[in-house]
Amino acid sequence: VQLQASGGGLVQAGGSLKLSCRVSKTIITHYAIGWFRQAPGKQREAVSAIMLSDGRTYYSDSVKGRFTISRDVAEYTAYLQMDNLEQEDSATYYCATGFLAAWHNYTPERDNEFYWGQGTLVTVSS
Numbered sequence: 001v002q003l004q005a006s007g008g009g010l011v012q013a014g015g016s017l018k019l020s021c022r023v024s025k026t027i028i029t030h031y032a033i034g035w036f037r038q039a040p041g042k043q044r045e046a047v048s049a050i051m052l053s054d055g056r057t058y059y060s061d062s063v064k065g066r067f068t069i070s071r072d073v074a075e076y077t078a079y080l081q082m083d084n085l086e087q088e089d090s091a092t093y094y095c096a097t098g099f100l101a102a103w104h105n106y107t108p109e110r111d112n113e114f115y116w117g118q119g120t121l122v123t124v125s126s
Contacts, residue, residue, distance in 0.1 A: 003117030021095030037091035
């Protein structure tokens with residue numbers, strides 16, 4: 001399984017960015033695609049994920065109402081629209097694929113349950 005991430009960058013607080021993550025067609029059909037993030041000095045945390053097959057989603061409490069995840073099934077791609085960004089959203093965002101339940105119950109000890117793409121830096125300035 002290969003993942004190709006794009007997006008990210010520098011934005012002012014209150015602004016928007018969009019991330020995308022394309023997975024290879026070898027993805028397990030009942031896997032979700034989504035993102036984690038890790039800020040300097042902090043533990044990696046689950047952000048959002050979406051089932052490629054049926055569109056079920058996961059959002060962390062910290063991004064609910066501000067981030068929207070979507071998918072293009074034909075393109076094996078997920079998108080994360082990040083609106084009303086806050087400085088606390090600054091982090092390296094990692095796209096990944098794995099079981100949706102693993103996002104709900106994520107701990108770093110479960111990293112090996114996912115396939116990972118490269119990190120994308122998101123910086124939100126004041």
